[in-house]
Amino acid sequence: MTGMKASERLLQAYVVLFLLYLFLPLAIMVAATFNTSRFPTVTPWLGTTTRWFEVLWNDQQMWRALWNSFVVAFAVIVVSVPIGVAAAMLLSSLHKRARTFLYAVMVSPLLTPGVIIGISTLVFWERLGVKGGLHLAVIGQSSFIAAYVMLMVLARLQRFDPSLEEAALDLGASHAQAFRRVLFPHLRPAIVSGAVLAFFQSFENYNTTLFTRGTDTTLTIFIASKVRTGLTPAVNALGVILIVVTVVGAIGYEILRRREAARAREATRRAQENALGDLRKA
Amino acid sequence: MSEVFRRYGAPLGLMILLLTGIWVVAMVVLPYFVMVEYSFHPNLPGPEIGGPKDIYTLDNYASLFRGIDILAWDFPDDFRVFLRTIWGSAVVTAVCLVVCYPVAFYLAKVATPDRVGFLLLLLVVPFWINEILRTFSWYIILAFNGPLNAVLLALGLLDKPVRWLSGSGGVLIGMTYAFLLFMMFPLYNALQTLDRNQIEAARDLGAPGWRIHWRIVIPHAKPGIAVGCIMVFVLAASSYVVPALLGSPGTRWFTETIYQWFFEGQNWPRGSAYAFVLLGLCVAFILAMMRIFRVGLTDIAK
Amino acid sequence: MSQDVELDGVTMRFGAVTAVRDVSLVVKAGEFFSFLGPSGCGKTTILRILSGFTEPSAGAVRIGGRDMAGIGPNGRPTALIFQNLALFPLMSVWENIAFGLEVRGVGKAERRKRAEALLDLIALPDAADKRIDELSGGMKQRVAIARALAVEPQVMLLDEPLSALDLKLRQHMRAELRAIQKKTGVTFIYITHDQGEAFTMSDRVAVMSRGVLEQVGPPKAIYDDPATPFVATFVGENNAFTGPVALLADGVAAVETPFGPLRGRAGPGLASGAAAVLFVRPERLREATPGDGANRLAGRVTHVDFEGNFANVFLKGPDGSAILVQLANDGSGEPPPEGATMDIAFDPANAVVLPDGPRARS
Numbered sequence: 001m002t003g004m005k006a007s008e009r010l011l012q013a014y015v016v017l018f019l020l021y022l023f024l025p026l027a028i029m030v031a032a033t034f035n036t037s038r039f040p041t042v043t044p045w046l047g048t049t050t051r052w053f054e055v056l057w058n059d060q061q062m063w064r065a066l067w068n069s070f071v072v073a074f075a076v077i078v079v080s081v082p083i084g085v086a087a088a089m090l091l092s093s094l095h096k097r098a099r100t101f102l103y104a105v106m107v108s109p110l111l112t113p114g115v116i117i118g119i120s121t122l123v124f125w126e127r128l129g130v131k132g133g134l135h136l137a138v139i140g141q142s143s144f145i146a147a148y149v150m151l152m153v154l155a156r157l158q159r160f161d162p163s164l165e166e167a168a169l170d171l172g173a174s175h176a177q178a179f180r181r182v183l184f185p186h187l188r189p190a191i192v193s194g195a196v197l198a199f200f201q202s203f204e205n206y207n208t209t210l211f212t213r214g215t216d217t218t219l220t221i222f223i224a225s226k227v228r229t230g231l232t233p234a235v236n237a238l239g240v241i242l243i244v245v246t247v248v249g250a251i252g253y254e255i256l257r258r259r260e261a262a263r264a265r266e267a268t269r270r271a272q273e274n275a276l277g278d279l280r281k282a
Numbered sequence: 283m284s285e286v287f288r289r290y291g292a293p294l295g296l297m298i299l300l301l302t303g304i305w306v307v308a309m310v311v312l313p314y315f316v317m318v319e320y321s322f323h324p325n326l327p328g329p330e331i332g333g334p335k336d337i338y339t340l341d342n343y344a345s346l347f348r349g350i351d352i353l354a355w356d357f358p359d360d361f362r363v364f365l366r367t368i369w370g371s372a373v374v375t376a377v378c379l380v381v382c383y384p385v386a387f388y389l390a391k392v393a394t395p396d397r398v399g400f401l402l403l404l405l406v407v408p409f410w411i412n413e414i415l416r417t418f419s420w421y422i423i424l425a426f427n428g429p430l431n432a433v434l435l436a437l438g439l440l441d442k443p444v445r446w447l448s449g450s451g452g453v454l455i456g457m458t459y460a461f462l463l464f465m466m467f468p469l470y471n472a473l474q475t476l477d478r479n480q481i482e483a484a485r486d487l488g489a490p491g492w493r494i495h496w497r498i499v500i501p502h503a504k505p506g507i508a509v510g511c512i513m514v515f516v517l518a519a520s521s522y523v524v525p526a527l528l529g530s531p532g533t534r535w536f537t538e539t540i541y542q543w544f545f546e547g548q549n550w551p552r553g554s555a556y557a558f559v560l561l562g563l564c565v566a567f568i569l570a571m572m573r574i575f576r577v578g579l580t581d582i583a584k
Numbered sequence: 585m586s587q588d589v590e591l592d593g594v595t596m597r598f599g600a601v602t603a604v605r606d607v608s609l610v611v612k613a614g615e616f617f618s619f620l621g622p623s624g625c626g627k628t629t630i631l632r633i634l635s636g637f638t639e640p641s642a643g644a645v646r647i648g649g650r651d652m653a654g655i656g657p658n659g660r661p662t663a664l665i666f667q668n669l670a671l672f673p674l675m676s677v678w679e680n681i682a683f684g685l686e687v688r689g690v691g692k693a694e695r696r697k698r699a700e701a702l703l704d705l706i707a708l709p710d711a712a713d714k715r716i717d718e719l720s721g722g723m724k725q726r727v728a729i730a731r732a733l734a735v736e737p738q739v740m741l742l743d744e745p746l747s748a749l750d751l752k753l754r755q756h757m758r759a760e761l762r763a764i765q766k767k768t769g770v771t772f773i774y775i776t777h778d779q780g781e782a783f784t785m786s787d788r789v790a791v792m793s794r795g796v797l798e799q800v801g802p803p804k805a806i807y808d809d810p811a812t813p814f815v816a817t818f819v820g821e822n823n824a825f826t827g828p829v830a831l832l833a834d835g836v837a838a839v840e841t842p843f844g845p846l847r848g849r850a851g852p853g854l855a856s857g858a859a860a861v862l863f864v865r866p867e868r869l870r871e872a873t874p875g876d877g878a879n880r881l882a883g884r885v886t887h888v889d890f891e892g893n894f895a896n897v898f899l900k901g902p903d904g905s906a907i908l909v910q911l912a913n914d915g916s917g918e919p920p921p922e923g924a925t926m927d928i929a930f931d932p933a934n935a936v937v938l939p940d941g942p943r944a945r946s
Contacts, residue, residue: 007491011388015401018385022408025419025459028429032422040422043432086301093285102306109310111512113520113564115537119557120313123320123550143309165289167670170635170657171684171735175291181683185674204412206523207537211544223414224523227421236422239415246410254403267717275720278753 026243033236040233052233059234065222069203072137072218076202077195079142084149084194085187091150092157107151109144114207117144122211132214137205140212145201149194156190321555325548342555360539360556367536368563370450371518374457378465378514379507381458386466386506387499390473391481409463417524420456421447424528452528453535460524461517465510472506473499508575516564536560587613587648587661587738589634589771594643596629596795603629605795606643611773611788613738616765618774618782621792622818622944627775630792631741634773635664647739663732664741668748669724671716677727678703678712684735702730705764722753729764739771746781758784779819783807791815793944809936811851816863816936818944823869823907825862826940832856837937842903843881848935859940866896866910868934871917872927880929883907888919895919899926 032040036047056062087106091099109117121140122132130136160183168178206220213221219238226235287295322338323331330336349358357365389398408416423430424446431443446452476499484494500507525535540560543553572578589611596604604626611617619627632638634645636657645652647661657664663684672680679686681702682695690698696712703709706726711719719727725745732740742761746754762785765772776782782789783803791798791806791814799811810816817824830845831838837850839862848862872880883899897919899907909928911919920926 008392011384011392014384015388019404025416025423026408026411029415029419029422041425041428043429083301083305086298087305089290090286090298090302093289105306105310111516111568113516113560115520115522115540116557116561119554120317123554124313124316127316139309143305146305161668161670163666163668163670164672166637166657167666168683170664171687171731172658173687174658175294177687179290179294182672200410206414207520210522220412220414224526227418227527235418239418242415243411247407250403250407250410267715270718271720274718274723278720278722
């Protein structure tokens with residue numbers, strides 16, 4: 001690129017610097033996992049080891065917290081996905097004014113600080129005699145995660161052609177059959193994405209869980225408490241594992257997305273071929 | 283409402299109404315109301331709740347402001363923390379905007395499509411990594427014996443190590459890093475819709491680079507700026523883990539104060555009142571942004 | 585009991601708007617029947633009422649003598665072909681066709697067999713396992729027809745299903761639709777704004793305008809004997825001459841026009857002295873011969889469009905009115921040159937006189 005202007009080159013340099021800034025801290029955290037030092041750091045380098053993974057593996061508290069996080073995340077899927085789907089279906093069949101109002105109420109948890117969702121959930125259920133614990137964490141998290149699911153399903157629903165539903169009814173399907181065979185398959189990708197998003201949102205939630213957890217510990221609570229009391233590079237080891245899972249997940253998602261795009265292109269090509277064939281016959 | 287039954291039939295329609303009703307009423311609206319109602323009660327031991335002493339009071343709110351002496355520039359602890367939270371969140375928001383703008387512009391209008399796809403993937407990955415881990419990485423870097431001091435000492439820029447984690451600096455650095463991408467994506471989305479020809483036309487008319495940005499690019503990015511600022515400010519103001527990890531006892535955050543009233547002071551009404559104040563702060567900021575940048579709720583929810 | 589479709593005083597109001605006003609007619613079993621009219625004339629509303637998606641504000645729909653009130657689309661012996669076809673994009677071709685059987689609890693092997701038989705009928709024998717988005721417009725069309733036929737409806741309702749196709753394919757599909765209807769014997773009720781489509785396929789046509797039924801009849805009757813000025817002007821080209829009725833006797837009416845009195849067959853509802861219009865088709869006008877006494881008029885040729893098998897000659901009358909004459913290219917003579925004056929005449933039997941009323945916007 002010889003013709004590139006100085007300003008453009010400056011911008012590129014800045015972007016590179018930015019990426020460095022984005023990844024260097026994570027790299028340092030990963031590197032610190034393999035340092036023999038009792039305290040997670042990269043300076044000084046006291047020797048390379050993988051023993052911190054072993055320490056992590058033998059940490060019963062960690063396993064307990066991980067298990068709790070899984071339980072909560074799955075429960076959040078079970079609660080928030082049906083709610084999100086139902087809310088989207090309700091919104092899409094409401095008239096303008098009611099829809100705008102209800103929509104505002106539904107997305108408000110997304111703009112509400114997580115700690116406040118936690119607090120209001122805690123206070124509300126305490127009134128009803130329910131103490132904090134994993135069950136309350138599930139309710140608190142679901143109250144805003146359902147909004148994410150609702151938005152994803154609503155976006156998909158807006159691309160649904162209502163005449164498909166009418167066609168199904170016209171061909172003799174009951175409302176339940178029309179839903180199961182026509183609308184639900186259309187929504188399935190959004191529902192699956194919503195469930196995945198719900199899982200991750202729940203799994204990494206800290207603020208809402210902090211107030212609703214009672215005396216139970218999830219993985220994020222575990223990490224935060226470890227950093228403050230009893231920090232060793234075992235925490236880094238856990239971080240490394242989570243980062244690897246995240247990266248693999250992101251790449252896997254991208255591959256699936258590209259494969260689907262390629263399939264759609266192929267179908268369009270065949271439809272065009274068929275159209276040419278039709279014209280020749282006609 | 284009847285449309286729901288017409289479209290989905292009675293059993294499915296009822297299910298839809300029931301699920302949505304449980305969510306909106308029992309999980310969103312009522313908890314807010316109960317929390318707010320709670321905040322107007324005095325903190326009483328169990329047996330006295332509902333008794334003659336259980337009257338509505340503004341005391342929990344008043345306690346935040348009690349003892350302010352503007353003339354002497356003297357503030358009570360909780361209020362000091364509140365001010366620090368506002369100021370700190372505003373600084374973090376501004377820094378994120380300045381840092382992200384060039385990158386978002388590069389992604390949206392300069393880079394080739396192939397490169398954009400790759401860069402976005404690069405940006406998404408740290409975005410998905412837990413906030414606690416991102417904060418933790420700075421805990422390592424900023425530690426007294428950490429790599430930052432080591433490098434600066436080695437380069438001769440410092441002659442003795444600095445305690446980065448003792449002031450507010452660590453908190454602001456950590457928050458900027460943790461919430462940066464919440465500014466990046468709204469900005470990028472807004473800039474993406476800018477017609478490249480507008481920039482070309484302005485350049486053609488002889489406008490210098492800064493003026494093109496000031497007059498064309500930034501006005502176009504307004505909704506993105508508003509959304510980004512809202513996200514970052516709300517996240518910063520309501521962050522608990524960043525100040526907990528990177529702050530020191532002298533640099534408490536308002537969320538920490540709330541937590542203390544709840545679980546150390548055992549004063550839930552006051553905690554609720556402070557939580558409501560925090561919510562009020564966030565709502566005020568959101569409304570101000572929507573007003574200044576003229577964006578609607580639907581733009582934000584994306 | 586024959587399976588006639590009967591509309592009895594059907595009216596549909598949406599708030600202050602009356603989309604369909606008091607429509608009564610009977611479609612006979614096995615008939616190919618079309619509703620023809622411009623967009624917004626209420627024909628689509630009638631289709632939705634017939635299929636059960638909308639309940640009429642007043643009046644009744646009976647199929648085979650059975651009142652359809654309160655019966656939803658899934659309970660009626662009708663099958664609708666949507667304008668956009670509404671094929672299920674996530675099902676294969678055969679699953680689409682067999683959907684109606686599936687929801688009726690027919691076993692999979694049987695469904696597949698029936699779907700394949702229908703695919704043979706629509707001449708797409710190898711398409712069973714294709715995905716919908718791989719099909720061309722014409723193929724989708726046929727799959728939609730097969731899907732509707734699969735439930736063995738007594739009445740097939742079609743909502744301008746050919747409108748998305750290009751002209752050549754559309755003409756091809758007309759013949760195919762007509763053939764399928766003949767082969768299956770199912771009553772077809774077809775909605776269109778295209779008179780060519782309505783005329784070539786239908787046994788009878790109903791012309792609608794602004795929610796009102798204007799005329800029902802076989803295509804030739806609609807064309808030759810329009811019942812209202814709207815039908816006369818909406819269907820095909822027509823020359824209109826306005827004026828009061830000067831004479832009314834023996835089924836013939838004379839209208840006092842700027843060209844003098846012109847005579848034609850008297851339509852219904854005429855009164856002496858009332859405002860009336862005489863309509864005469866461009867192809868029924870001819871060059872006057874010396875023998876023509878009455879029903880003569882003249883105009884200056886403004887221009888001539890030669891179309892091949894015929895020529896359109898545009899005339900301007902002395903009062904400025906436009907007249908169109910269509911001359912067949914049958915070797916009987918050349919069209920006159922531009923600027924010339926042309927004398928034309930027509931047989932009163934070829935013109936129709938109707939009380940003046942709203943016409944179609946051209």
